[in-house]
Amino acid sequence: MQKPFLLRKKSVCVLVISILAIAGFVWSTASGTGMGALAHSSDADPIPNFIRKGDLIFVPLHSPLRDRLMVQLVSTRDSARALELPAQVEADPSHTINMVPPVAGKVLELKVGLGDHVKKGQLLLVMTSGDFAQAAADQQKARDTLKLTKKVLERQRGVQEAGAGAGKDLEQAESANIQAQAEFSRADTRLKSLGIASGVSVDSSGRRLNIVAPNAGSVTALSVGVGQSVNDPTASMMTIANLDNVWITANVPENLLSSVKVGQPVAIHLPAYPDALLKGSVTFISDILQPDTRRALVRISVPNGDGRLKPNMFATASFAIAQATAPVVPVSALLMNNDDTTVFVETKSWTFSRRKVELGSEANGTVRVQAGLKVGDQVVIKGGVLLND
Structure with a gap:
């Protein structure tokens, strides 16, 4: 009768021990002890890249x-910082001459072409003109009259010295000579204005009027041809520009004008010569703004002895601005x-x-x-x- 009781007692003890063992394992795992805790503690927490603390x-x-x-x-x-602005090459206006016809006429010969280099006194073209013929004839007549009055005056002085002439005849001869001198001076000045040097004799027909270069330079514009009539005395037949010194003209916006001063150094780059750096200084600032662009023209004088800079070339002007x-x-x-x-x-x-x-x-x-x-x-x-x- 007691054997079954003992068996039940052993079974209860085994069950209680099992429950206690499971409870102990669960507690040890939750409390961070035991084998589970050791395994967990072997894996270190990763270090964050950064930690945000407010801002x-x-x-x-x-x-x-x-x-x-x-x-x-x-x-x-x-x-200083660089202020870069678009610019272009221009001929110096003070060394640029527009050749206008001295009189109305027709072009007989054209001796130069666009882009040619000319020397001072070189023949540019030959014209024929009725006005020129008239001026040449007036000079010739005035010269002959002056010679005649001089001879008459000398004759009257000789007669007067001999005591045989009247005083009024000498006075008339002197007056005629003075008037002849004045007329010759007028005719000669008129002819000089047409390009003929004083004292040079021309044919009375005046069929050839030679137009020569007043200065050395290059023909930068040409608007006449052989056989063309030129009747407008204000219309340029050609333009001669001395390009030994040129201008780089930049367009400066209105809001940047206060940063540009006369004499300020400028560096210049040209697409035609990308490896070259030119240097110059501001020589002119326009007193007015261009109404359509609200920009002022600023010119930089640059030497051009080698002739590399051609009018109308594009450029970039870099101004050094203090900061x-x-x-x-x-x-x-x-x-x-x-x-x-x-x-x-x-x-x-x-x-x-x-x-x-x-x-x-x-x-x-x-x-x-x-x-x-x-x-x-x-x-x-x-x-x-x-x-x-």
Whole structure:
């Protein structure tokens, strides 16, 4: 009778021991002890790249970002910036001559072509003109009259000295000679204005009027041909420009005129000579603005002894404009945040804050900062994009 009881007692003991063992395992697992806890503690928690604390970003020790971020001190730059404007080559107006016809007539011969270089006194063209023939005839008649009056005057003086002549005859001879001199001077001046030197005898028909170059230069414009009639005394037949010195004319916008001064140095680049850098200085600033473009003409005088610069060539004029001292940062430090330009500033060791900046001009990989930074700030110049959320 007692054997079954003992069996039940052993079964109850085994059940109680099993329950206690399971409960102990569960408790040890939950409390972080035992084999389960050891296995868990062997896996270390990963180190975050950075930790955000409000508006600040902290990069903890052993973070991989510490090897990828580069911080640099904000410096200053007060060097001049370059203002680049379109320009073109022009002949110097003070050395440019428009050849207008001295009289109406017709072109008989044309001795030069467009682009030719001419010397002073070189024959340009030959004209025939009725007005020129009249002027030549007037000079010839005035010369003959002057010779005659001189002879009459000398004769009357001889007679007067011999005591045989009347005083009024000498006076008349002197008056006639003075009038003849005045008439010859008028006719000779008229002929000189047509290009004939004083004292040069011309044929009375005046069929050939030679037009010569008043100065050395190049024919930059030509508007007549052989057989063409020229009746407008104000219309240019050709233009001769001395190109030993040319102008580079730039168009400066109204809002930048205050930055340009006479005598200011200018660097000039031309597409025709991409490897060449020309230097000059501002010699002229127009007193008026062009009404259609609201720009002023600014001219730079440049030597052109080799003749490489041709009128109407395109150019770029670079003006050196002084600037006040301002902080500068590398372009690589700039980050876009929505519509703002920002940089990351190190406020203390490995702690950064985002700061909005206003930018100025850019040159040589750096940009001027108008607002948002000061000299001495530490900014992230490399890897800053990794700090973005």
